[in-house]
Amino acid sequence: MGFFNSWKAKKTKKNTDGWYQLADFLGIDVENTPKSALSNATYYACLKTLSEAIGKMPLKVLSHPTTGGVREEYNHPLWKVLHDRPNAYMPASFFWSTMEFNRNHYGNAYAMIVGAGRDMQLYPLPSSAVELWYDNAHILRDVDDVYYIYAGNDGKRYILSSDEVLHFRNSATYDGIVGKAVKTVLSETINANIKSQKMINNLYDNGFSGKAAVYYTGDLNDDLVKTFSKGIQNFIDGKYEKNGIKNVIPLPISTKMETLANTRLSENQFLELKQYSALQVAAAFGIKPVQIGDYTKSSYASAESQQLSFLVDTLLYIIKQYEEEITYKLITSDKYYAKFNVDVILRADFRNKVETLSTAVNSFMMTPNEARAKLDLSNREGGDVLVGNGASIPITAVGAQYIPNYEEGGKN
Structure with a gap:
């Protein structure tokens, strides 16, 4: 199939960065991913927590037998596909983690359905390369449907009907069809976190010293001023540490250096504001403070109750969406249904x-x-x-x- 060949071509695309190759293979569009957003520690931790939470829960095929109760259907044709290996290239844990990562980062996650029964394969689609159309004017096909138009790596556009694609969307949606990315909703908060991290990095680079003024006697032309200032800056940056010079800045006679302003994070309540911003990002994902490393108001007992709260308040809605979409589009018989085993979260x-x-x-x-x-x-x-x-x-x-x-x- 041309579409599958395009997916394989994208997978084997040459790139010198191993992370980009892995992300490309997992269906993550690294070219259009704002690297600044992923560099934010809290944002990344939230994506990681949700992705791993979905990936660690086994997805099973269950049934309601005529004798009553519930039974696990190990011999069902889709058991291996959903529980073990959705496609030949990744196990179930990686596949469902990839779906959850894209669902949160882009607002929508897509997987193409190839084949049926035991031969079925599920392949993740790059979220940024998929466009949704509701074709009630019958421009694409003769049936009213939501169509997924994928821009393949080979330059072709592939039209997939709704029953050929698994679509998982973020809860933030205006029409119930297309989800809205969390990073879009929290763009200002995430940008503020990124700027604060850059500030900390700059302070470390400068040895937590503020800008300084150098007073000297005599006249220097512009070129000499630049050379003079560069020499002082090299000592501040520690470029002579290999020569044993760490905390000494030599100044010529009649020269004086004075710090313009000391950087006091405590006076600016920097840490408090940074923590508040981190909690805002986590709250948007439904992540508990203890899950992003904030143990200020946590104990062992409360952490356990927070895990239960995380399952009830955050994961159950996400899990229900996955189960409904998978059951509706992959399982034809009303007797069977797909269900995640949430017991692993509460072990x-x-x-x-x-x-x-x-x-x-x-x-x-x-x-x-x-x-x-x-x-x-x-x-x-x-x-x-x-x-x-x-x-x-x-x-x-x-x-x-x-x-x-x-x-x-x-x-x-």
């Missing part, structure tokens, strides 16, 4: 996990084998029967100890 320590599973078994909620599976243990004979009440009485025999001459089946 408890081994003791709490065992106690929780024991309670579930003793309350007839889970069979012993189902509980063992949660601990990655093998099944045991007789472990598929619901037991409980501490004495491990099968649910079908509850109260039997009070019936004289009880026989299996509830008869006496």
